[in-house]
Amino acid sequence: MSRDLTGAREVLDGDDVARALTRIAHEVVERNKGATDLVLLGIPKRGVPLAHRLAQRISAVEGIEVPVGALDVTMYRDDLRLRPARALEHTEIPPGGVDDRIVVLVDDVLFSGRTIRAALTALEDIGRPRAVRLVVLVDRGHRQLPIRADHVGKNIPTSLAESVKVRLTESDGHDGVLLDKPAREQREPAETAASEVQP
Amino acid sequence: MTPILIQNARVLGGDPQDILIDDGVIAGLGAGLGKDGATTIDAAGLIALPGLVDLHTHLREPGREDAETVETGTLAAARGGFTAVHAMANTDPVADTAGVVEQVWRLGREAGHADVRPVGAVTVGLKGERLAELGAMAESAAGVRVFSDDGLCVHDAQLMRRALEYVKAFDGVIAQHAQEPRLTEGAQMNEGELSGRLGLRGWPSVAEEAIVARDVLLAAHVGSRVHICHLSTKGSVEIVRLAKERGLPVTAEVTPHHLLLTDELVAGYDPRYKVNPPLRTADDVAALREALADGTIDIVATDHAPHPVEAKDCEWDAAAFGMLGLETALSVVQHTMVDTGLLDWAGVADRLSFAPARIGRCDTGGVPHGRPVAVGEPANLALVDPSTTTTIDPSTSASLSRNTPYEGMKLPGTVVATFLRGRPTHQAHQITGGTAGGNT
Amino acid sequence: MIRHLLSAGDLSLDDATLVLDTADEMARLTEGRAVKKLPTLRGRTVVNLFFEDSTRTRTSFELAAKRLSADVVNFSAKGSSLSKGESLKDTALTLEAMGADGVVVRHSASGAPYRLATSGWINACVVNAGDGTHEHPTQALLDAFTMRRHLGELAGKRIVIVGDVLHSRVARSNVLLLATLGAKVTLVAPPTLLPKGVDHWPCGVSYDLDDALAGADAVMMLRVQSERMSAAFFPSAREYSRRYGLDSRRQSLMPPEALVLHPGPMNRGMEITAEVADSARSVIVEQVTNGVYVRMAVLYLMLAGTNTTEEA
Ligand SMILES: [Zn+2]
Numbered sequence: 010m011s012r013d014l015t016g017a018r019e020v021l022d023g024d025d026v027a028r029a030l031t032r033i034a035h036e037v038v039e040r041n042k043g044a045t046d047l048v049l050l051g052i053p054k055r056g057v058p059l060a061h062r063l064a065q066r067i068s069a070v071e072g073i074e075v076p077v078g079a080l081d082v083t084m085y086r087d088d089l090r091l092r093p094a095r096a097l098e099h100t101e102i103p104p105g106g107v108d109d110r111i112v113v114l115v116d117d118v119l120f121s122g123r124t125i126r127a128a129l130t131a132l133e134d135i136g137r138p139r140a141v142r143l144v145v146l147v148d149r150g151h152r153q154l155p156i157r158a159d160h161v162g163k164n165i166p167t168s169l170a171e172s173v174k175v176r177l178t179e180s181d182g183h184d185g186v187l188l189d190k191p192a193r194e195q196r197e198p199a200e201t202a203a204s205e206v207q208p
Numbered sequence: 209m210t211p212i213l214i215q216n217a218r219v220l221g222g223d224p225q226d227i228l229i230d231d232g233v234i235a236g237l238g239a240g241l242g243k244d245g246a247t248t249i250d251a252a253g254l255i256a257l258p259g260l261v262d263l264h265t266h267l268r269e270p271g272r273e274d275a276e277t278v279e280t281g282t283l284a285a286a287r288g289g290f291t292a293v294h295a296m297a298n299t300d301p302v303a304d305t306a307g308v309v310e311q312v313w314r315l316g317r318e319a320g321h322a323d324v325r326p327v328g329a330v331t332v333g334l335k336g337e338r339l340a341e342l343g344a345m346a347e348s349a350a351g352v353r354v355f356s357d358d359g360l361c362v363h364d365a366q367l368m369r370r371a372l373e374y375v376k377a378f379d380g381v382i383a384q385h386a387q388e389p390r391l392t393e394g395a396q397m398n399e400g401e402l403s404g405r406l407g408l409r410g411w412p413s414v415a416e417e418a419i420v421a422r423d424v425l426l427a428a429h430v431g432s433r434v435h436i437c438h439l440s441t442k443g444s445v446e447i448v449r450l451a452k453e454r455g456l457p458v459t460a461e462v463t464p465h466h467l468l469l470t471d472e473l474v475a476g477y478d479p480r481y482k483v484n485p486p487l488r489t490a491d492d493v494a495a496l497r498e499a500l501a502d503g504t505i506d507i508v509a510t511d512h513a514p515h516p517v518e519a520k521d522c523e524w525d526a527a528a529f530g531m532l533g534l535e536t537a538l539s540v541v542q543h544t545m546v547d548t549g550l551l552d553w554a555g556v557a558d559r560l561s562f563a564p565a566r567i568g569r570c571d572t573g574g575v576p577h578g579r580p581v582a583v584g585e586p587a588n589l590a591l592v593d594p595s596t597t598t599t600i601d602p603s604t605s606a607s608l609s610r611n612t613p614y615e616g617m618k619l620p621g622t623v624v625a626t627f628l629r630g631r632p633t634h635q636a637h638q639i640t641g642g643t644a645g646g647n648t
Numbered sequence: 649m650i651r652h653l654l655s656a657g658d659l660s661l662d663d664a665t666l667v668l669d670t671a672d673e674m675a676r677l678t679e680g681r682a683v684k685k686l687p688t689l690r691g692r693t694v695v696n697l698f699f700e701d702s703t704r705t706r707t708s709f710e711l712a713a714k715r716l717s718a719d720v721v722n723f724s725a726k727g728s729s730l731s732k733g734e735s736l737k738d739t740a741l742t743l744e745a746m747g748a749d750g751v752v753v754r755h756s757a758s759g760a761p762y763r764l765a766t767s768g769w770i771n772a773c774v775v776n777a778g779d780g781t782h783e784h785p786t787q788a789l790l791d792a793f794t795m796r797r798h799l800g801e802l803a804g805k806r807i808v809i810v811g812d813v814l815h816s817r818v819a820r821s822n823v824l825l826l827a828t829l830g831a832k833v834t835l836v837a838p839p840t841l842l843p844k845g846v847d848h849w850p851c852g853v854s855y856d857l858d859d860a861l862a863g864a865d866a867v868m869m870l871r872v873q874s875e876r877m878s879a880a881f882f883p884s885a886r887e888y889s890r891r892y893g894l895d896s897r898r899q900s901l902m903p904p905e906a907l908v909l910h911p912g913p914m915n916r917g918m919e920i921t922a923e924v925a926d927s928a929r930s931v932i933v934e935q936v937t938n939g940v941y942v943r944m945a946v947l948y949l950m951l952a953g954t955n956t957t958e959e960a
Contacts, residue, residue: 081673084688084716084948094649094953096666097673130687396758401845407758407782407817410844476766477759521767523736525757525780 053098221553259291259588271300289590479527803830811870
């Protein structure tokens with residue numbers, strides 16, 4: 010483990026992230042007894058590249074193409090009125106839709122659970138999956154809703170004042186997960202909005 | 209009435225002198241005057257001006273007593289330093305008969321805050337179709353000398369020619385609201401880049417200038433004098449200047465708001481800035497100030513146009529044209545002309561008192577105005593403190609209306625007191641200091 | 649994002665891009681989907697305050713608000729106190745008492761939405777849905793959205809706007825928005841139908857339509873009302889359409905992929921021939937569809953968040 014220049018502690022490095030995703034891919038396949046009927050939906054921003062990586066790994070194992078898309082939940086959030094309106098992210102539902110499929114939601118950090126609540130509501134407007142499962146790279150605890158992940162890359166106990174930052178090659182140039190100390194209140198707002206929900 | 213001794217006033221901005229007012233006239237003028245039993249006023253630092261004369265006031269009575277009455281309008285006039293106002297004819301009923309002008313004149317006498325000189329309509333009902341009984345109004349108790357369809361232009365050239373000719377018989381003058389009607393149908397603001405951007409129908413300068421040019425030529429042709437109301441454009445200034453160079457009998461007025469405000473104020477669509485003729489460009493404002501300084505424009509007239517709240521608290525198109533002016537006129541003139549060095553206080557006395565009284569022919573007769581500040585003349589005076597600065601607050605206005613465009617602006621100068629034939633018609637605060645002979 | 653949408657000129661490049669990008673997402677979310685309703689504005693009230701009749705624009709805003717689950721109240725000039733001369737102020741005070749969060753206003757007087765937004769009568773966000781001969785910012789946004797979908801980013805694109813610019817709120821808003829987006833706009837009209845000072849606008853001006861069409865990426869035809877004829881803006885409908893109408897010959901002067909737009913309602917045979925209006929490069933029908941997406945984006949951005957503007 011190391012510290013980056015900002016003083017944040019790296020709790021997962023690039024190799025850790027890769028290993029976690031590989032493991033999760035296998036877990037998903039095992040749980041589903043194959044890749045048939047799977048649809049992966051990443052929650053922007055960082056859930057989307059994670060979903061694509063998972064899909065690649067599953068395809069490599071099972072030898073079939075796994076539909077993958079993106080589900081923006083901004084307009085379904087329950088905290089919309091607490092801040093100025095935000096820009097929307099892409100929603101991309103694979104051509105086959107979600108009806109009667111096994112939808113796997115993919116996000117980077119599970120925190121209060123409100124993002125997943127919003128995602129479930131959004132999904133309702135799109136179709137009726139046979140089942141919905143949840144994959145997260147990091148579970149940092151502090152749930153405010155009865156929601157749990159089916160597959161977790163790593164459980165990281167945190168204090169409420171800490172923040173978890175997921176870095177991915179696609180958006181940040183390298184992979185890693187940082188835990189930021191509570192000392193400084195300064196946060197990058199975009200980061201905060203994208204990777205976690207304030208309770 | 210107790211004599212009043214005004215001490216150390218700078219008459220027309222000159223050296224301090226005492227002014228003794230007794231029996232309604234100026235009884236003495238000079239240094240170190242004394243008079244037993246006189247009420248004294250310490251006027252050190254104050255300017256003494258002849259009572260101001262407004263050639264263009266809308267008193268709204270009869271008909272729109274919700275906007276203004278003769279009582280409230282003349283009170284506002286007194287507060288502004290005016291001792292005489294010319295009440296425009298666009299009332300309801302229109303002041304186009306001897307009966308209506310005498311009624312307005314009488315209301316002014318009863319109110320007593322300033323002499324009201326009614327303006328008679330040029331045409332019946334301001335309709336621009338046939339002449340009103342101008343002679344009857346001239347011979348009435350009101351003694352009308354100024355005739356105007358103000359609010360509307362006497363646009364028919366033949367009718368205008370006849371009116372100009374007809375009033376020669378009693379030394380009247382036609383005061384023209386110069387606005388070519390076809391060029392200004394539905395017009396909302398100065399036509400220029402801003403009107404195009406705001407999508408408001410333009411009121412082009414040429415609509416004023418075309419009428420000004422026509423009327424100075426008509427006046428010259430028939431040998432009558434013509435007075436141009438609220439001149440607002442650089443082009444009109446040039447036409448009047450040329451006419452005066454040729455010795456043509458034209459006089460012109462400018463309003464305080466056209467000396468100060470520009471069309472840029474319209475950008476927020478706030479109808480407080482809606483006025484006719486409209487606020488023009490900075491270029492026009494500069495030309496108007498210069499013309500007032502060099503005498504091309506003869507006078508400042510307020511075009512005091514009160515409107516009730518609902519006439520301005522609405523969308524621009526639906527709002528009424530016009531602004532209050534009486535109480536702020538002198539401050540605006542000080543700000544734009546005196547403090548800028550364009551005009552001295554003697555010049556102010558000329559443009560706001562002597563000249564308008566001459567044009568309105570009220571500088572002679574039984575109750576003359578615009579007379580020199582001299583012994584034997586009626587004691588019509590305004591005392592002005594040029595050293596103050598006031599933030600304009602419409603709620604303190606004596607007018608029934610609140611539509612001042614200067615709200616929140618800081619303007620210089622205060623009219624401390626106004627005297628109409630020796631009687632104080634306005635005192636900003638208690639200014640009398642005791643009786644002469646004792647301590648002051 | 650700005651608090652009120654009064655003029656297309658109030659939108660910065662970032663704001664305008666945000667609206668267009670958001671409209672893109674609204675289109676993706678609702679196009680071809682069984683469910684056409686998003687819960688985003690649940691509990692918010694949008695009032696359509698139409699002092700001037702416009703079923704098209706009102707319906708578009710109504711649909712947009714309803715797709716975002718807002719409660720919609722329509723106040724039209726017909727059948728309400730508006731036709732009985734109730735003042736703008738009184739109407740505004742009524743809306744405030746009803747708890748309107750957003751007011752979409754169409755008015756025949758230029759600047760009426762400014763009065764609503766700035767005179768302190770109401771706290772609601774105000775969206776200008778067309779005011780007199782001033783502006784119609786959501787129309788400009790939907791035009792830009794439509795062009796962007798076909799032409800890509802609009803920076804450097806050549807857009808020709810033809811017709812009664814003097815009386816057109818669509819033209820004013822389009823010139824301002826397209827300038828912000830970096831497009832090169834040329835206005836074409838008879839000199840009588842151009843406002844004074846148009847030479848200071850951020851666009852070119854031409855009296856020659858043939859000339860302007862060469863190399864254009866899109867042409868937008870404005871509605872010309874035949875009443876203008878009686879006011880001597882032009883001699884006859886025939887002469888107008890000969891000099892400034894878009895027919896097939898003129899359309900062929902443009903590159904084959906150039907778009908034809910019209911804010912509607914069209915005067916077929918006057919400013920545009922039926923042949924051109926119905927041609928493959930005409931996006932006139934699409935403009936109507938896109939209007940809903942753009943208005944959803946505007947309502948979302950103005951009403952979904954807090955009323956503060958401290959953050960981007
Ligand atoms: Zn007038």
